[in-house]
Amino acid sequence: MDQKGNVKALKAGKATITVTAKGADSVKTNIPVTVTKVIPSGIKLSKTNLNIATKQTYKVNATVTPSDATNKTVHWKSSNTKVATVDSKGNIKGIASGTATITATAKDNPKISKKVTVKVSPKTVKLNKSSLSLTAGKTATLKATVSPSDSTDKSVTWKSSNPKIATVTSKGKVTAKSKGSTTITATVKGAKSVKAKVTVKSPIAAKSIKLNKKSATLSKGKSLTLTATISPKKYHR
Numbered sequence: 149m150d151q152k153g154n155v156k157a158l159k160a161g162k163a164t165i166t167v168t169a170k171g172a173d174s175v176k177t178n179i180p181v182t183v184t185k186v187i188p189s190g191i192k193l194s195k196t197n198l199n200i201a202t203k204q205t206y207k208v209n210a211t212v213t214p215s216d217a218t219n220k221t222v223h224w225k226s227s228n229t230k231v232a233t234v235d236s237k238g239n240i241k242g243i244a245s246g247t248a249t250i251t252a253t254a255k256d257n258p259k260i261s262k263k264v265t266v267k268v269s270p271k272t273v274k275l276n277k278s279s280l281s282l283t284a285g286k287t288a289t290l291k292a293t294v295s296p297s298d299s300t301d302k303s304v305t306w307k308s309s310n311p312k313i314a315t316v317t318s319k320g321k322v323t324a325k326s327k328g329s330t331t332i333t334a335t336v337k338g339a340k341s342v343k344a345k346v347t348v349k350s351p352i353a354a355k356s357i358k359l360n361k362k363s364a365t366l367s368k369g370k371s372l373t374l375t376a377t378i379s380p381k382k383y384h385r
Contacts, residue, residue: 199296
């Protein structure tokens with residue numbers, strides 16, 4: 149309370165406000181003040197479905213409404229601690245493959261709760277192709293998909309077993325260099341590496357070229373289109 153009579157509620161409980169006449173301490177009066185609790189009416193979660201890997205921790209944030217609720221403490225509980233555990237701050241940890249339900253309950257209103265369905269599975273990486281056949285000088289891109297969908301650290305490390313045959317960039321782009329075969333390996337932390345075999349063929353040399361006309365006669369101002377056919381048809385520059 150300030151000297152102008154403005155009373156501010158700080159927390160739930162009871163207090164007595166005493167008003168005294170300045171210069172006359174014996175002239176006073178009291179007023180009892182009761183501050184009531186603002187009970188939580190809802191909870192919002194940052195995630196309601198979660199797909200994580202074993203040994204992975206994912207934090208789910210809980211927001212208690214209304215914003216002026218007296219106590220915003222949330223209690224967390226797992227339906228199956230053998231699959232996933234949760235601490236007092238909403239950090240969910242995958243323990244073993246399976247499904248569990250994590251429940252967040254408002255401490256000041258146990259009737260208010262929200263659930264997170266958690267699926268735990270091993271971390272894996274898959275390639276869109278298990279093999280590539282390229283002509284020297286050509287390129288192709290391999291794409292890696294990491295599961296589960298909410299896995300952390302999905303960065304992929306790429307490596308060619310023989311860069312003289314084919315190289316690979318940090319984004320999976322393969323460039324064929326010379327005839328032969330090599331293996332491209334994609335590695336993700338916490339998952340088993342996957343491989344793709346790359347076979348590189350030598351460029352097919354041109355053996356002949358043929359025009360659609362053997363000769364041509366044109367009048368002034370006229371035009372003619374010549375078409376060239378190279379053999380063999382599988383020729384590659």
